[in-house]
Amino acid sequence: MLQVGVMLKPFLPQLQTTFLKALNDPNRSVRLKAAVALGNLIGIHTRVDPLFVELHTGIKAAEETSVR
Numbered sequence: 001m002l003q004v005g006v007m008l009k010p011f012l013p014q015l016q017t018t019f020l021k022a023l024n025d026p027n028r029s030v031r032l033k034a035a036v037a038l039g040n041l042i043g044i045h046t047r048v049d050p051l052f053v054e055l056h057t058g059i060k061a062a063e064e065t066s067v068r
Contacts, residue, residue: 005040005043005044006044008041008044009044012041012044012045015037015041016038016041016051016054019034019037019038019041020034020038020054020055020058022034022037023035023038023055023058024058024062024064026064026066028066038051038055
């Protein structure tokens, strides 16, 4: 993953946005896969603080309890 992670760095903003949106999907399987993908991105992120803030905001704003 490390070598692949370095190649993904230019795409981190787009991938992060996509996976964060997938966390709000009504399908549980999609949410779980998005969570795993975000966990992998954290390993190659240089600054994870904005990601955690965005995750926290998304959790607070989620209307569906299964998403929270």
